[in-house]
Amino acid sequence: MHPASIVAGQPRRRYNRVRIVQFDSISLDGGMTLAPVEVAYETYGELNATKNNAILVLHAFSGDAHAAGIDKETGATGWWDNMIGPGKGFDTDKYFVICSNILAGCRGTSGPGSINPETGCPYAMNFPPVTIPDMVRLQKMLVEHLGIERLLAVSGGSMGAMQALQWAVAYPEAVAAAIPIAGTARHSAQQIAFNEVGRQAIMADPDWNEGNYYGKRPPARGLSVARMVGHITYMSDTSMREKFGRRFRDQDQFEVESYLRYRGSQFVDRFDANSYLYITKAMDYFDLTQGQPSLSAAFVGAKSRFLVISFTSDWLYPSYQSLEVVRALRGRNCDVAYCDLPSTYGHDAFLVHVNEQADLVRGFLSSTFRERS
């Protein structure tokens, strides 16, 4: 740990509180306009005078704006706290780190659970369909609102990686570097299939009620089953064996069963089932090629440097998907570094297995800051 984060032998506790900014409206890919639109975000570190040290961190499917530090109200630690902080991979002694909740989310940013001003009721399934480019467009509005013209870097894992790639393609002048981790340029049939199972589990729950459950009993059983499927795909066969094996929790229940049930039921308390439907659809529809024959064509205007990271045991977002991005970037003669990090943690590796990842990110940001900012 960086010395600056130690106070009297104890790590300095960094408290954060989510902030909300409201914009008049946002135009969406589907042709609709959402008005108004709110974005929940947190920041860590200080923006320097030349405003060239800002990094936008992009969360995965079920993440939120609380990426680092301790939440002042709940006491919860941020989802990437091991990567963001003084001396860490995203070093807040040097950089100004921003993280916002995605559009259609349920953690402060406008989503299906938000009030539709026209009706005074939650949008529910009347919330307009959103895309990954829509999410990124809203992030761009936030970044401009913070007075930043050009980001030093955009980075995220899983769906965060998709957003990072979209940033580099949509706003090439506004991003010096992109760090997509454990991601893809488009979902495979298997990835779509797993998301579809989650959606069907939610919609099979009578409490889902076509999405109109706000103020009533939410579709907790369906959402819980959806989350259980997710958790299996986030781990590897090896990490499940090491964590649970065939151990019993009690006479009738394997440890892995009780773990999945617990994680499923816990998720229900913090996530909105309709957001699950909207966000997974956005992931599935995302295709950086946009119908072009090759992925390389998508990067025709890209100007960022790239650091692409994958993990050997990640079978949900397998390394070949990151390699496909790397090949396409090389095909455009882009500045790209690629690392396939050895790990047994599966897709979760980008959240838990951070030593090598942090070193790679630290070095890459440092040279980008020196050469490109």
Next chain:
Amino acid sequence: MHPASIVAGQPRRRYNRVRIVQFDSISLDGGMTLAPVEVAYETYGELNATKNNAILVLHAFSGDAHAAGIDKETGATGWWDNMIGPGKGFDTDKYFVICSNILAGCRGTSGPGSINPETGCPYAMNFPPVTIPDMVRLQKMLVEHLGIERLLAVSGGSMGAMQALQWAVAYPEAVAAAIPIAGTARHSAQQIAFNEVGRQAIMADPDWNEGNYYGKRPPARGLSVARMVGHITYMSDTSMREKFGRRFRDQDQFEVESYLRYRGSQFVDRFDANSYLYITKAMDYFDLTQGQPSLSAAFVGAKSRFLVISFTSDWLYPSYQSLEVVRALRGRNCDVAYCDLPSTYGHDAFLVHVNEQADLVRGFLSSTFRERS
């Protein structure tokens, strides 16, 4: 195709009808007795005079007794028809092939949907818990009923492989050869986890009603979601990409989504949700080591020859699980051949990718019949 199966240039259509045999009772591992107990079975080919040409084929989780030929009533083709028939892997011109529905199933053999003679109503969740050894014990009763003392071979894929291994361990004198395909000696945490998601999906459906849905609306939505998860695990990433890719069926739906929904809803018509719960539990609890430190110890009394087959793209029952069985058998100096067949079909390979598999089985059976019968 074998000449004998051609009549006037057309393949000979082989019709079959499932038969049912009733036994007074069966003692179960859990200490309970099921009385009476019925077994549904079919046979193909002819038992020879010395009764040494019988092969018992063991079905996977959702299979049934109708393994080959055309069902006289429904017109359905058997689930392993490409492996069982004149000149096929299990050559019915030479061998007498038997297949029975497993205990706790829902296709003719006693299961939770059967009538409890004490109440006159379906057992539902009062059906006693059953194990893989219980299933095999009932198969042994059927084989004896057919007048067969010693089987030339037992063979099956997936859960059928678990039963084949159990046969070789429990009844070493009664099996000349065992052919476990795409199986394991015990489920991993990941395999248990996928089964648990299916169970939770069923039990989350209010129509499940603690298992008391007979004569009412069955838990179709839950069972359908469970089956969707299953189908993803039966295919490989590659086979899903080749079969569906990112193609759309209509504007709002990927082909893979519509396929999974169709397969899910179709399953509901032919499978009982309570059987799903009982059978998956039996699979998860199965552990050939029975608490012994090494798998090798399990094979201490085994006398069969073994042909173990796995498929390179099977990630549900990965090759390392078959290799674990092979190593344990070699540790006991058992006669074992092992083949890891290249295939992109994933776990489904044992059902669909049968050319090499059929050749291996044919040769192995032939030498066993010559040397050991």
